[in-house]
Amino acid sequence: GENVEQHPSTLSVQEGDSAVIKCTYSDSASNYFPWYKQELGKRPQLIIDIRSNVGEKKDQRIAVTLNKTAKHFSLHITETQPEDSAVYFCAATVRAGANSKLTFGKGITLSVRP
């Protein structure tokens, strides 16, 4: 089955700097890669996603890039703000037949220092 890994496990940046979070996946058939943000005690919320037919997607201060050959994808946050502090999870899935379960990485704790 799919295995998703995230590195590093924690990241601390100064407010205004950029943050990059990287994930690797194992199943070359995976074709959908979402990113979720989870604040303390709250539900994971989808912030951006990318499908395998594109290499990059951007939404205001966040962007995601995908390298299918190397089987890795990254989340980029520019001009970080304190409210960006949270746990970020990457995930992958193969939409094959009726089973589209997401496999998640362990998450990275991002801290933005004011």
Added chain:
Amino acid sequence: NAGVMQNPRHLVRRRGQEARLRCSPMKGHSHVYWYRQLPEEGLKFMVYLQKENIIDESGMPKERFSAEFPKEGPSILRIQQVVRGDSAAYFCASSAFREGYGYTFGSGTRLTVV
């Protein structure tokens, strides 16, 4: 649209008791996924259900755990004879398969076994 509703938000059970966690998917969503989250760990897939069918239960422990999604009513995750190791946050997510791949998560049930 009320989103994915989970109840209860917090559940305390003594060892050996049964825990019942409920999940009502978003209106129009017919696919439900249950995930377990341990402290400082990622989201671990448990089971994927459609109405009246278990599609994938590869993440469910073989004993004490069961899940259902009846024709009428919410999806239920049932844990019999709970042990301390069952203490975790249990999240339910739903999706509308035809609309794409994205999940919407509920607020979770935090189970504490004492």
